[in-house]
Amino acid sequence: MPIPRGESSVDRSLLRDDVYRRLRDAIVDGTFLPGEQLKDGELAEWLGVSRTPVREALLRLAAGGLVVTTPGKSTRVSLVDAQSVRDARDVIAAMHELAVRQTAGRLSDDELDRMRAANRRFAEAVTSGDVAAALDADEAIHRVPVDASGNRALMMVLDQFDPLVRRAERLRFSTDGHASVELHDRLIEMMAARDAEGAASVAFDIWHTLPAEEDDTR
Template sequence: MDALRPVGRTLLRDRAYETLRDAIVRGDLAPGSVVRDSEVAERLGLSRAPVREALARLGDEGLVETKPQSYTRVTRLVSRVVRDAASVVRVMHELAARTAVPLLGPEGIRAMREANERFAAAVRTADVDAALRADDALHDVLVGASGNHALAATVERYTPLIRRVERHLFGDAGTCVSAVLHTRLIDACEAGDTEEAVRVTTEIWRALEGLADEATEPTTEATGLGARAGELGFGASTN
């Protein structure tokens, strides 16, 4: 229940969206959990309107599913959906690398190396939150340097689907992208070798596509996995 806290009155729809998205990605709202907009609104200190808008956006992004007049619930981890998202994100990061490498300066390289150091440290201590934040920070350098807003928006939209799988499987073989691959990517960027940077980027994100086949979950209802939602104040009733 502490995972969701009241938000301010500005940008209410976006704040509700970010709070719910992060709770889903972290697993605080487990796959299959039924989400009531009234209870979310009460927990966040909002009216139901921005929460409904946030849930609609999450539905468009594949994180929740709605049956009209029946339920809204967190989607399960489905291999095909994850694979499709990972493929799109891979292509976007390849484009980011191709565009950004000629534009990167020393500050960008430094930021990537520092992010990779945080990533490696987090993996060693099995700190999934820190590892994923560092991974995002590293790749965001290239996305930002590309200057392509459509690219950035696409990455932002589909990455949460992949992050759910990474969190779900964290600690298993092949879960986290190797810091060694990151180092190869950074070295290529520093050398101005665009083609090598793109090749390594492809290798990194294809590894994540491979996680998709491990993502499928059983189709039990909102007990078990869904039971944690009750601890967060989201009951198994309808909207």
């Protein structure tokens, strides 16, 4: 397994959640490719931590479908499987639909402005082909109603399944994401207009624009 070079070490007081996020993001952004073997010793050296938090993070990643572990053999980055993405997408869509329904009409002007600003960043990133920036901006848009909902159970479900969907979404934004700009605008304005049902419907539709018809093992 080729380990990325450069500034990657982290403070040794790093919490296990931080190790999990670093490994999760490396899988989502393609640093570690589908099918690639992950060795806890090499990962621990890369992050500058002991093997224990790495092994715990790998277990969490396995629960979320990002890695596949064969007991006594190896841990590999999972392939982008169509059915797994479809299942996770449907769960994610339902969670965002719920968050939007609960918060439409309750968001402050500042929160709505943050969503609009994030969508402008998203549009610019899609136009320039900056997939990483597009993903960050997209997450910022949807995070506003999620955080405003205060629903911890909902957040826990998203934390588990969102990375699997984000990895597939990365492939979509690398080809085209312009349709999402308009959907985001509709979502924001419906939330501003206190149209909870309309906004919830758009939120659900946004996530179902993510195709999952074909496996992708790149």
